Amino acid sequence: MLHHALKWIRCHRIVLGSVLAASVGIFAVCLLWPTQAARVVGAAKEFLVGPPTESTVEPTDIGSTPLASPLPSVTDQLQERVADLEKQLATSAAAVAKITADQSALRDDFQAALAEVATHNDLLQKKGKELSIALENVGLTPASPKPVASEPSSNKKVNINTASAEELATLPGIGAAYAERIVAYRTEHGKFTSIDDLDGVTGIGPATIAKLRDLTTV
Numbered sequence: 127m128l129h130h131a132l133k134w135i136r137c138h139r140i141v142l143g144s145v146l147a148a149s150v151g152i153f154a155v156c157l158l159w160p161t162q163a164a165r166v167v168g169a170a171k172e173f174l175v176g177p178p179t180e181s182t183v184e185p186t187d188i189g190s191t192p193l194a195s196p197l198p199s200v201t202d203q204l205q206e207r208v209a210d211l212e213k214q215l216a217t218s219a220a221a222v223a224k225i226t227a228d229q230s231a232l233r234d235d236f237q238a239a240l241a242e243v244a245t246h247n248d249l250l251q252k253k254g255k256e257l258s259i260a261l262e263n264v265g266l267t268p269a270s271p272k273p274v275a276s277e278p279s280s281n282k283k284v285n286i287n288t289a290s291a292e293e294l295a296t297l298p299g300i301g302a303a304y305a306e307r308i309v310a311y312r313t314e315h316g317k318f319t320s321i322d323d324l325d326g327v328t329g330i331g332p333a334t335i336a337k338l339r340d341l342t343t344v
Contacts, residue, residue: 244331251299251333283343286324287317297341299334318344 284293286308294305304327311327312318321339324330 248331248333251331255333255337283341285344286321286342287312287344298337300338304329320344 284297286294291302291305291309294300294308295302297305300308307327307329308324315326318324321335321342321344324335324338325332
């Protein structure tokens with residue numbers, strides 16, 4: 127039995143020597159160089175289980191991650207304030223546009239009313255003249271009319287550039303008020319160049335000028 131054991135050892139002495147040397151080497155590495163031993167263990171682990179995958183989560187520093195604030199940021203508050211101001215400006219602009227439109231409509235209505243009054247005034251003067259002519263044609267004139275103003279003689283015309291307010295007031299359709307306006311207009315704008323210039327005097331229209339054409343001169 128011992129003989130067979132010695133024979134087996136002689137046959138496998140190389141293998142046994144290699145195993146013994148490797149064991150002693152591993153023991154020495156683990157004892158003297160723990161860092162190298164850790165590398166050896168890591169290499170063995172990588173050999174057995176494979177390299178680490180990309181999904182491996184690296185440890186993070188919890189303190190370096192900013193926590194979300196439960197309150198709105200200053201930027202959000204400013205944006206909300208700006209939005210409110212824009213709405214207020216839009217409302218104010220709409221109100222101003224409405225007021226402007228209303229004023230324009232009122233101005234147009236007023237001008238239209240003035241034009242209508244002027245048209246009616248000229249029409250009344252025309253109708254009055256036609257009525258006077260019709261009455262004269264049928265002989266329905268007052269027997270003793272009350273003199274309001276002395277009529278100028280047919281051979282003497284009133285010069286509207288030199289006549290006084292009293293003289294101008296004697297003209298038909300003029301009166302004291304319009305006579306004062308004629309004098310004021312003459313003083314401000316200078317002498318009249320024709321009877322038609324009386325159209326520039328407020329209240330005197332074409333119908334009145336037609337009455338004065340044969341009674342006045344410049």
